[in-house]
Amino acid sequence: MAELTYLQAISDGLRGEMRRDKRVFVIGEDVGVYGGAFKVTLGFQEEFGPWRVLDAPLAETAIVAGCTGAAIMGMRPVAEMQFADFISCGWDHLVTVAAKQFYRAGTPVPIVVRLPSGGGFSGGPFHSQNPESSFAHIPGIKIACPATPEDAKGLLISAIEDPNPVLYFEHKHLYRRIKAEVPEERYATPFGKARVHREGDDITLVTWGAMVYTSEEAAAQLDDDGVSVEILDLRTIVPWDREAVLESAKKTSKVMVLHEDTRTGGFGAEIAATIAEEAFEHLDAPVKRLAAPDTPVPFSPPLEKAFIPQVDDVVAGLRELAEY
């Protein structure tokens, strides 16, 4: 095992798949000589050549549609959006073609789109978004949101293996901040299996991505109150691990759902509604949702801090639940 940053784990996972499987190629803006805006593909073009590490024109539709066509012709494309925000320019192709082609025509579309997402560094309204919820509503697309280096590698490998379009959200704020042991061998982390980030008995906190670490800090504070918080890291939100969530909810009887994306219509609503419906008789308190407010992501640090859920917000929410 080697200690890797979250970013290195993504990079390693991708490089390994490219070495193993000639069908895998990467395409995106500046992924070649430059190695990608965040350097995930640094050195890839030297190793794999310019036709497996393609610098695309500034054209997200061409990228997503190009991947779709190449995938149908037997390749395993991995596209990089320079920032997750720009996937809005590829929305139509994802929801109209890639998501529906198998159901309609029996043609699988095994593409992966890597999406550097999330805020916390004054990226402003267009370099900070977490657009996973919009896609989670579209049948036919799968969505992974790794929180740890180990999952970053294992979920990426699963995403590439998957015969469906997969959106792989990599949280920019974790890239170099999070470091951990990552197995050197190849492994695929299954989709739809939540990870118990921290066990607990009193409250279940369901989350994913960078909010796992915010949760962790908050849970530690609740320990001092004598309240034990169980943190479930969903890892993938389509599919999401209903069983694990419901089981934990039934155990603790109190649930908070937390995400960095905005609240209204966020995927937290789906989770909360499901828990409220299916664990109704087990709940000792209403399922609490905590998320960013319904605004664009503001740029200026005090505003951004008020926007992204902070440890204090989570602590306050958990205390409310504990006291309910």
Add this chain to the structure above:
Amino acid sequence: MAELTYLQAISDGLRGEMRRDKRVFVIGEDVGVYGGAFKVTLGFQEEFGPWRVLDAPLAETAIVAGCTGAAIMGMRPVAEMQFADFISCGWDHLVTVAAKQFYRAGTPVPIVVRLPSGGGFSGGPFHSQNPESSFAHIPGIKIACPATPEDAKGLLISAIEDPNPVLYFEHKHLYRRIKAEVPEERYATPFGKARVHREGDDITLVTWGAMVYTSEEAAAQLDDDGVSVEILDLRTIVPWDREAVLESAKKTSKVMVLHEDTRTGGFGAEIAATIAEEAFEHLDAPVKRLAAPDTPVPFSPPLEKAFIPQVDDVVAGLRELAEY
């Protein structure tokens, strides 16, 4: 009062605003000589000329972006998508520019996009969708989904008056099937005020659009069981009338949320999660969601029938709730 179809009410409302306010113009594919795919703007070009009733190229981005620019320059554009499904091609401009320009730059974008939506006539995967939930997650956009001719007119007028981007979903299946008295004078139906389509005491059914009529038929059947169903037609889902919904939920203690769009991540999740959180102590049963299954809209009649929630499905769901 005149008896108008739902379609005539839209047409009348729009014509009235164009007569009243020179800033209002319409743009879309085939809205001119042809009068629009559904003939909503039939005769408009003759009355208002080719520069206020513009046949656009087949280019949804040009249409939405063009409206945005024109709106910022003081016009009141009303765009028509030929089918709501094609708004996926304008997604980026709505969520990236129109929705965020006021928050970011203080520039309001008063545009209306008319979206003929919904299924029930074998339109298949691309002529039947109800994409309102995807947009309902995006702060900065308002969403109207009229169910009656009276609201069709009144909400359209409000939409045009509104200084924000408004998506106006008009359900194709209601166009000529629903007829009712509509006031001849000008009136604006406020956004965010639900309409009690039918009063009842035992179960609250929250819905919008064509599902109002499915609900009505189902509720009539429940009458025979001695169960009285209150139907709330939300009219607008952004903003949505939380107060009215919560009040009714507290009165009946049992709630069903119903929509034609697919289930996972649909706006029904937001409503159900909110009720479960805010009326927790008043509920005698879990909030039940009924929606289309998570698939594209299938074409063939038996499949489409299995996809769109039917009266029988609603009846079965209501009975389950009644017996809970």
Add this chain to the structure above:
Amino acid sequence: MAIAREAEPVSSLREIREAGLDREDLFGIYRSMLLTRGVEERGHILYRQGKIPGSFYTGRGNEAGSVGVATAMGPDDVGCPLHRDMGVHITRGVEPWRIFAQYMGREDGPTRGRDGNVHMADSQLGLLAMVSHLPAMLPVAVGCALAFRIREEKRVALGWFGEGASARGDTHEGMNFAGVRRLPVVFICDNNQWAYSTPTHLEYGCETLADRAQAYGFEGVVVDGTDVLAVYREARRAIEKAREGGGPTLIESMTLRMEGHAVHDDAFYVPKELFEEWAKRDPIERFRTWLRANAEMTDEEEDEIGAGVKRTLNQSMEKADASPLPDPSTVTERVYASVEDLDTPHHK
């Protein structure tokens, strides 16, 4: 200031022989054109009988364009035909009964009732199913060509689009990317002069769409879309050029949409004279005359082909009508693919 080349008509049998077709091939083309029109005419009847749900579109006037191009494709080439390109499906060998089954939403249509109309394709035959959104499949075709280029296969992808759809960003992004990378793709613009009710001067501001090819660094050519042999010759040239690494070509095939946009549309907005003028250039009649004059097609041969097509159509309609409607309990199946589903001819 036209930039694109204008293709000459094909005038002699010798010329078309040089372009790779023998007499049997020519009869095959004729048969495909008849079958194409026949399928759509029968479809129209089925529609009026209430047997086809939803709407109904045809490509009348485009039989030369679609059949001509498809005839020029190699067996391993792939294509994304659109709603006026029934001739591509027919020429590639889709059995007509499956098309009728598709129209009627039956289990044996290529989309098993999940989609309707010509929103279908048989992947066994190198075709990709179109979506409604125009022209979304054009950049997808570019992606197919990218796969061929990465693997250094001598295969070519074809992407169709209407002149109306040329206004969409998809057209631009696809062509630009193809031009930059000189990918083996050929773009076919079915210019039928109308996009629903919208005439060309409200769709684009240049003289011919083929001129746009130079904006992407490749060749454009305008061809008479009612002359199946000219279309064939130009498509073949372009396809073989792409196959040999010469990059993309944009072919603009000029015709008229000879009916309304779809069955509900009487095309009142199209000047009558335009219909009259183009009726004289009906691609099937034009080719029949050519075959009689240049390939010595006999009465017997002509009748035999015609009768064969009729027989096929009759049998196909019957067979299609025997296909069951999909089982509603399967509606939620096959939203996500499993690994076994990758076992298609495309994916291999």
Add this chain to the structure above:
Amino acid sequence: MAIAREAEPVSSLREIREAGLDREDLFGIYRSMLLTRGVEERGHILYRQGKIPGSFYTGRGNEAGSVGVATAMGPDDVGCPLHRDMGVHITRGVEPWRIFAQYMGREDGPTRGRDGNVHMADSQLGLLAMVSHLPAMLPVAVGCALAFRIREEKRVALGWFGEGASARGDTHEGMNFAGVRRLPVVFICDNNQWAYSTPTHLEYGCETLADRAQAYGFEGVVVDGTDVLAVYREARRAIEKAREGGGPTLIESMTLRMEGHAVHDDAFYVPKELFEEWAKRDPIERFRTWLRANAEMTDEEEDEIGAGVKRTLNQSMEKADASPLPDPSTVTERVYASVEDLDTPHHK
């Protein structure tokens, strides 16, 4: 096969007088160029001091392009400048202290801390705030022109885009629509030879982007983007042509991005010689030399302008630094506009 016109350099004072500028105007242009570069250089310092959150972009090398075009705009014309076009904001009169406040996320920046960098605009000055997504504001500019055309106002809209962003569908849809309707809009391509690390041959396959104008039925022109007067002359021609109903023009202004894509990028991928070559054509130095040679700018005049700019910059930085950070409790405010908010110069 270049199609677009190539603009000549401006060689004499007489020539530029004919194009509408007197000596004072020329000094004003010089001042704006200095101020543009100064604002960005100071921004860079603030960034290194940790006073600017997020990233930081400059338009070094594009001062002639941005200032030249903005100088040609009429008072009621509007424009959507992008991230290399600080000169447009400066020329239209945005006070530098507000730009510094914007950079630093302060309440007095045009976006009140809601957005950063040059994602800003003062609607009082006829400008629209860019979004990151490139070149989304180009078709929005077309929409502005549409409003002018509907109302029959003699106003012109300007839409900027980078040569990299020319690959996006937005560019195409906007230009196509503008061409079809002959709208009063001028498109300015800041061609700085790189899109982040991507060189032009991977962005587009044609010779010059100005050639694309013919694909939309209007005129294209290539201009030396380091020659502020040539840029001005061509922009003015195009703007006045649009104003008189002559339809759009596409101006491709050639320069080099003289720094990395943003502050974090050392541009290792740009050949050193390219930088050296273009450094010799520095737009400010070039114009200074021209002013000395052709407009008899004296040492005194030159110093006065330079000192004035320095003073403005110093004062502006101080004033900006006094502007407060936004109050976090306001984060959820102003997501939706109310009717009163329509009371802007644009909306009137």
